[in-house]
Amino acid sequence: MDKVKNLMKKLAALQAGNIKEQEPLKNHTTWKIGGPAALFFEPSSVEGLEKAMKAIVAEEVPWFVIGKGSNLLISDNGIQGVVIKLGENMTELIQDGETLRVGAGYSLIRLATIMSKKGYSGLEFAGGIPGTVGGAVFMNAGAHGSDISQILQRTRVLLPDGSITWYTKEEMHFSYRTSRLQTEQGICLEAEFLLKKGDREKITKEMQANKEYRRHSQPWNYPCCGSVFRNPLPNYAGKLIEEAGLKGHTIGGAQISEMHANFIVNIGEAKAADVMNLISYVQKTIYDKYGIKMVPEVELIGESSF
Template identity: 60%
Template sequence: MKTKQLISDLQEAKVGKVVENELLSKHTTWKIGGPADVFIEPDGVDALSKAMDIINSYDLSWRVIGRGSNLLVDDEGIEGVVIKLGQNIGHLERNDSTIRVGGGLSFIKLATIMSKEGMSGLEFAGGIPGTVGGAVFMNAGAHGSDMSHILVQARVLFPDGRLVWINNEDMNFSYRTSRLQEEEGICVEAILQLQAGDKEKVTHEMKKYKQYRRETQPWNYPCAGSVFRNPLPNHAGALIEKAGLKGYRHGGAQISEQHANFIVNVDQAKAADVLTIIEHVKKTINQLYNVEMHTEVEIVERKQIL
């Protein structure tokens, strides 16, 4: 009954798309995930803020997703509310070498736009899936760079409804980590500092990184990118391959034959299939090499949020 009333209130407030029992397999790159009790795609930052006020008045659990590229959602779905930052929070403004961008904009799309304008600093993002907000949240990176190198400020929506601008030095960035993971903040906007560069050189670099990913990573099957963080100085994919686990399969999920740090959905895989493989990898690598493996993808169980 509470869910029905919440949906009614959100629709009346005209915050954007509001749906009951939306399958999250439609919104994750793994094509895995059960329904969200309530699914919202806000029309903009103001609509998001308004939606949060309403959700908090009901004292319901909630979480945010972007393009679902780094997410494994429970087969039973997610209890409470799922908010998707999409193209409606995908604005882009440029002021010389500084850009202000919405958290829902595709990270690859942003990198492509900037490369065509001859702006340097986002070449590393050429093949990274997900949104700008997700990239800030995860401190996404590749090829020796990451978000901590270019972020000036992030506008963050906290669970209590506060919208706050946070400076780079206060984001507690480290390898694939930011303070937002601890404080459950949502990056709804980011200000990034780029540099004017040679258009041909920037475009060439980005295309090179994109091509490298196409050649080395299995994007022909639904997947979520790298599953494990690199246990430095080791590399996760190299350890998994060395352990002879390439091609290991459970149900509809399989460790990619092309890149051992990818688990692909080869035949209507369930979250349970992926989790079984993840646990098998952790146990095997620990037994063989005494190395603890930690997931880079976020695993969301139905009762786990807020």
């Protein structure tokens, strides 16, 4: 904890952003689950984040990055390090014709909505994905037959040594819900997308249809993180879980959604341990019944309480 205290003093001296101690992470996740972060830091700018990262690395404090907090299951014991939140101060948007440069903290839904109204195609799939641009790049987020890798040209990444580099689409090593940022430490600062000018009415209609599909098929009336399991292609996670009769199964405050079986919802003060036990129960049931291994899409983060 001495390192954390030292880091807090350094970050305060740098005046690089807002700092909080023991911040409850359930206030920053869409599941409304998660213990405290020893340090919680919101950089005021890319430059502020650069300075802060040098201090974090010098003090050898573990770090983790969040955006809107979707697709995350954070331990009830929290994170004994520094959590960096990329938010409103990292939302620059520059458009040059069909090319966009977008800050990592920008809302993906907002971006998709704005560009569809302008008549630019490529982001229709993202109309209902509840995350940031940075999180979407990290996960290669996708839906409706498309994903981030289809439109990304390159991404600007802050490396742990404080240097900044650009990775091309090829260098990001994208695959299904995967990128190199999941295996190598680095923070997406901004992304460059290539869209296509098209028929505004047709683009808006397609995105609205995608939004409506999500609204009617997914349980956003309860705190949830999005899809819990990766689809074990050619099968679909939700279909397997539903066919196994697991819809509505509840452990503690966590429940497999009655609306969509690949969603686990927080129906009342759920703990991370409740969700993890439910994930394990699904994995065992599906493996015993079908011989299929279910791999979580959600990231499991923090001091072990799972």
